[in-house]
Amino acid sequence: MSSKIEELVQSLNPKQQGYVNLELPDPTNGEYLLTVFRLVPGGEMNMLQAAAEIAAESSTGTNFRVNTETKFSKVMNALVYQMDLERELVWIAYPWRLFDRGGNVQNILTYIVGNVLGMKEISALKLLDVWFPPSMLEQYDGPGFTVDDMRSYLGVYDRPILGTIVKPKMGLTSAEYAEVCYDFWAGGGDFVKNDEPQANQDFCPYDKMVKHVKEAMDKAVKETGKKKVHSFNVSAPDFDTMIERCEMIRNAGFEPGSYAFLIDGITAGWMAVQTIRRRYPDVFLHFHRAAHGAFTRPENPIGFSVLVLSKFARLAGASGIHTGTAGVGKMKGTPEEDVVAAHGIQYLSSHGHFFDQSWAKIMETDKDAIELVNEDIAHHVILEKDSWRGMKKCCPIVSGGLNPVRLKPFIDVMGNVDFITTMGSGVHAHPEGTRSGAKALIQACDAYLQGIDIKDYAKNHRELEQAIEFFPEK
CATH class of the missing domain: 3.20.20.110 (Ribulose bisphosphate carboxylase, large subunit, C-terminal domain)
Known part of the structure; x- marks a missing residue:
């Protein structure tokens, strides 16, 4: 961790600390929906403070720490887990259990680009990329008729x-x-x-x-x-x-x-x-x-x-x-x-602005998943008779x-x-x-x-x- 980022970490108040983990062990372990925002603070807060406030507002928190928090509710906190100060970028991980288990896209967007876009602590907040873990894809419909x-x-x-x-x-x-x-x-x-x-x-x-x-x-x-x-x-x-x-x-x-x-x-x-x-x-x-x-x-x-x-x-x-x-x-x-x-x-597998997204629902290392990706690159029709293996x-x-x-x-x-x-x-x-x-x-x-x-x-x-x-x- 650079000295500049260490200085930012030290500036966090106790509430903000609950929404930052710059040493998150494995963000791609299937527990999180991952995001990358371009963030420019809009008030007196520094970049990490503003990012923590965004993580709070877009998950479990509000502008003050509340006495009604529970040990479990804290597990649902969104976490700022990476920063790039030069490019004004922050990475935030959202426990996807936060979201309506009915496969509700409206619900996700209400969190991650809802109230946060109107916060006075920001002058710029643009969600540039998002990553869905395979464990989450299972809950959502994906295309039917393609x-x-x-x-x-x-x-x-x-x-x-x-x-x-x-x-x-x-x-x-x-x-x-x-x-x-x-x-x-x-x-x-x-x-x-x-x-x-x-x-x-x-x-x-x-x-x-x-x-x-x-x-x-x-x-x-x-x-x-x-x-x-x-x-x-x-x-x-x-x-x-x-x-x-x-x-x-x-x-x-x-x-x-x-x-x-x-x-x-x-x-x-x-x-x-x-x-x-x-x-x-x-x-x-x-x-x-x-x-x-x-x-x-x-x-x-x-x-x-x-x-x-x-x-x-x-x-x-x-x-x-x-x-x-x-x-x-x-x-x-x-x-x-x-x-x-x-x-x-x-x-089925694509390069985004920041994330490589696999739309496979089975292990990426599975030989059938690898074959599907190769068939897809060759422009062959896939997932006709094995639709459980990926999102169409x-x-x-x-x-x-x-x-x-x-x-x-x-x-x-x-x-x-x-x-x-x-x-x-x-x-x-x-x-x-x-x-x-x-x-x-x-x-x-x-x-x-x-x-x-x-x-x-x-x-x-x-x-x-x-x-x-x-x-x-x-």
């Missing part, structure tokens, strides 16, 4: 699942909305999603939208001979309405696999996410992250990272979550943030300013094709409309798969040629 299941339904295996968001995002009638869906599917696209504000607006009644989308899908499937998928936003003002919308979709005659349930996970809440996961484990659960920027933008000193949000989405059971375009599209984000988050939720993957969903011209640049940054892309204006702004926009997207993907530069491929593909002329490369 992107591998969607690929099997669509018959699409060697490329991204190519999708769109209907634009304009609001203002189309239910029939007009369905027409856009049909045009995209007829042009060769796989996947259409409601945009995040879609609900039961008077100009686009929900029941009629569902009915017309079903009719449009049937027509497109018949004409193209290819399966299609639509993601419906079932976020609602109350539990009953949310379930009513889910049941309306299930009873509309869609084939199993041809529809997904979209939840605005941050604004609707984690309870809505986990309710859908538990009630409909056979449906792709699409986590839209509207409002995430309030927490995740790198310049925001308060909140949590994209990686943390994405990891909790996988823990909660989301089949897919939007992870950003890594600077290729219009949204704020970098490869360091967005690609790390994407890889962190799609692989969560799919990165990529949207925000992408277009056919930017498809290959994003794939190059991403490092794989195991994602769903949902281009909005990148399809619908095509000079000849949505159907040609879908064709241009398919052609851009075909060029990538064949290893041909899109400008060369466009010489014999008019829709792609028009897209290249219309959309900027950057």
Whole structure:
């Protein structure tokens, strides 16, 4: 321990001492959920004092030591166990027995990024990474219906699942909305999603939208001979309405696999996410992250990272979550943030900003676990017949300013094709409309798969040629 840190330890009051153990024997022994925060104190406290107060407020304590503590309650204290003064980082271990044993993600986040983000003792507090022990993974749902299941339904295996968001995002009638869906599917696209504000607006009644989308899908499937998928936003003002919308979709005659349930996970809440996961484990659960920027933008000193949000989405059971375009599209984000988050939720074992996370539920050293990791790296489907061995993957969903011209640049940054892309204006702004926009997207993907530069491929593909002329490369 350095003399500077020793000096900080000596500055702790008796209450704060109960939330610090810089010699914690083995934080990865399975007893703790581990976190790394960037912390800048906001008052008169030094860094370790502020970290101790954060550990207290986010676990068992308050601003003063209370006389109602018990020997057992002290065992539930969160513990500051490591510091990096130069980088303004603190590591805090949370006994995971603190958390609701019903596998409740909302409960965890209430602790670790709840009241602490409003404490006056801090001027910066950003949760950068989190680590779940295997003993804890057992208590949580993880994804049920995965992107591998969607690929099997669509018959699409060697490329991204190519999708769109209907634009304009609001203002189309239910029939007009369905027409856009049909045009995209007829042009060769796989996947259409409601945009995040879609609900039961008077100009686009929900029941009629569902009915017309079903009719449009049937027509497109018949004409193209290819399966299609639509993601419906079932976020609602109350539990009953949310379930009513889910049941309306299930009873509309869609084939199993041809529809997904979209939840605005941050604004609707984690309870809505986990309710859908538990009630409909056979449906792709699409986590839209509207409002995430309030927490995740790198310049925001308060909140949590994209990686943390994405990891909790996988823990909660989301089949897919939007992870950003890594600077290729219009949204704020970098490869360091967005690609790390994407890889962190799609692989059985992944490198985070600070932690190496294994999503295996069996011993990492077990030969079957090692084989699963190797199969996963080779992009083979895993955990189909041995789901007890690990938590299934969560799919990165990529949207925000992408277009056919930017498809290959994003794939190059991403490092794989195991994602769903949902281009909005990148399809619908095509000079000849949505159907040609879908064709241009398919052609851009075909060029990538064949290893041909899109400008060369466009010489014999008019829709792609028009897209290249219309959309900027950057």
